[in-house]
Every structure is written in C-alpha cells, then in structure tokens.
Amino acid sequence: MSEQQNASVVGSKSFTAVAINCAAKAGEWIKTKLGNYASLDIKYSSHDLVTEVDKGSEKLIRSLVLTHFPTHSFLGEEGVEPGPEASVQALADVREAEYLWIVDPIDGTTNFVHGFPFFCVSIALAYKGEVIVGVVYDPMKDELFVAEKGKGAYVHGKRMQVSGEETLRGSLVATGFPADHHYALPMNLKGVAAIAPQVRNLRVAGSAALHMAYVAAGRLSGFWEIGLNSWDLAAGALLIAESGGVVTDTSGEPYHLGVRNVVASNGKLQDELIGALAKAGAIG
Ligand code: 2AM
Numbered sequence: 001m002s003e004q005q006n007a008s009v010v011g012s013k014s015f016t017a018v019a020i021n022c023a024a025k026a027g028e029w030i031k032t033k034l035g036n037y038a039s040l041d042i043k044y045s046s047h048d049l050v051t052e053v054d055k056g057s058e059k060l061i062r063s064l065v066l067t068h069f070p071t072h073s074f075l076g077e078e079g080v081e082p083g084p085e086a087s088v089q090a091l092a093d094v095r096e097a098e099y100l101w102i103v104d105p106i107d108g109t110t111n112f113v114h115g116f117p118f119f120c121v122s123i124a125l126a127y128k129g130e131v132i133v134g135v136v137y138d139p140m141k142d143e144l145f146v147a148e149k150g151k152g153a154y155v156h157g158k159r160m161q162v163s164g165e166e167t168l169r170g171s172l173v174a175t176g177f178p179a180d181h182h183y184a185l186p187m188n189l190k191g192v193a194a195i196a197p198q199v200r201n202l203r204v205a206g207s208a209a210l211h212m213a214y215v216a217a218g219r220l221s222g223f224w225e226i227g228l229n230s231w232d233l234a235a236g237a238l239l240i241a242e243s244g245g246v247v248t249d250t251s252g253e254p255y256h257l258g259v260r261n262v263v264a265s266n267g268k269l270q271d272e273l274i275g276a277l278a279k280a281g282a283i284g
C-alpha cells in the first residue's frame, strides 16, 4: 500500500510530517515537565527509571500516529515489560508488520530525572522491517533531526554529513551504560578501558538516540554500546545511514531492527572501532 493509496490517512499527512509533528509535540510537552513531574518509578533496577512523563509522551505519540494511520503497528518502550527478554519478544511480535512505528518517548530518562539537559524523543517508521523515516528531537536545544530513506538527513533544515576523521586517534567517540548492570555494564566498561586511550576523547552523555544523531551530524566520530533496544536505535540508524555513515552490530553485520549491540561511525572508523572492541573482548 503506497502512502498515496492509504485511504485512512487523516488529512493525508505524509509519514514524515506525522513523525515530526509527534516528536515536536511530545518534546515540547516533556520540556514543560522538567523538574516538575509527580511520580518516579523504578522499572528494572534502581538504574532503570520511568516517570509519568515517559508514559504520557508515549501515549500522546501513539494516539497521534494511530489517528493518522490506524492500521499501522506500534512498538513503544513504555508498552513493554522491563528487561531484555521482554524487549526481544516485543520486537519479535511486531517485526513482520507492514508498517511499524518504533518509539522511545524519552531517550535519556535518567538525564531527564536529574535535570541534565541531554535527552530526546525518538520516532522511527519501518516498512517491512526496514526503517524508512527517522526523527530525533532534542527539546532543550530545539533540534530536530530528520531522515527519509533515500532522501538524506537534515538538522535545522540543513543536510547532515558525518565527520571526516580517518583514525580513532583524532576522533571523538561516545558510548553509554544501559540499566543492565549484570551483563551490559561490564561489557561496556571493558570497551571504555580499551577505547579511551585510543581516541581523542570519549563521551558518555546518556542518550543513545541523541548520540546517534550526533554521529549523523558530524559532532561525534563514532558511537558504540552493548545492550540497547530497537527504540533506542531505529531512528538514529537511518539518520546516520542517510548522512553517509555506517551502522552495524559489533560483529560488523549491517544494522537491522534486532541489533542490540551497536557500532556506528562516519564509516572510516568502523573497522578500527570494531577491531579494538573485539580485541578487548567487549563486543557482547
Ligand atoms: P532510556 O533513557 O530510554 O532508558 C544510556 O546508555 C542508554 O541506554 C539510553 O539511551 C537509555 O535509554 C538506554 N537504556 C537504559 N536502560 C536500558 C535498558 N534497560 N535496556 C536498554 N536500553 C536502556
């Protein structure tokens, strides 16, 4: 079914227009709630937080998406039970859907809770398993990163291009620490110990989706992280691909929705980054 033939589209808005509208609306609302929310829940462990704002943001996005596209499927972080097994199962349940919206209503919830201004809304649309629209919105900087498959990626309406560093030595690389302290944390720490001495510097700012957007924009040379979910990565993966970069799993296989251990870069650093992680036993 082509976008034009979709008779149930309210006001016939394009997929990308709806994604942008959802991200902007949710982002603006989240911003008003900074330092001003009532309840904080512990999801999986004391490191895995969720607020009513995560839930409200997801509800807003879900109802807007389904108003425009009632036949589409929807996978959002807050609709899934905590823990890696439930996340893998939730993706498996909808992965074959023709149109699948993959949404992280706040990526960087820990930052949001602490008032550290580095979080975003991440919205992707996959068609038969392939991401065709990716939007990441940072409400604190009012930055909207948008990509359409085959049509490039943009921030502030300007085409994005990954950075040009040829080697790790001159590069700025990011990673992260997801909530799983049993498996993912030791693996990411091993990676940090191996990579930090080889790069210009390392950043761990707490939002995988925003880190990915920064790789697309050329602000970071690369990013890797073990133990992520589809909603952390789907939009950012298209942003990077459409900005001339490369996204794979930690074995170097091309990105797909099931990737949980990710390596992303300007492309030139990809092999060196994967090689260094592999040598350190840090690929998960
Ligand atoms: P979140 O804020 O949406 O939870 C930090 O390194 C990154 O890990 C963030 O993008 C964060 O997303 C993500 N993250 C946190 N807890 C996670 C979990 N239990 N599983 C997967 N990703 C997680």
Ligand code: CA
Pocket (backbone or CB within 6 Å): 054, 077, 104, 105, 106, 107, 108, 109
């Ligand atoms: Ca989230």
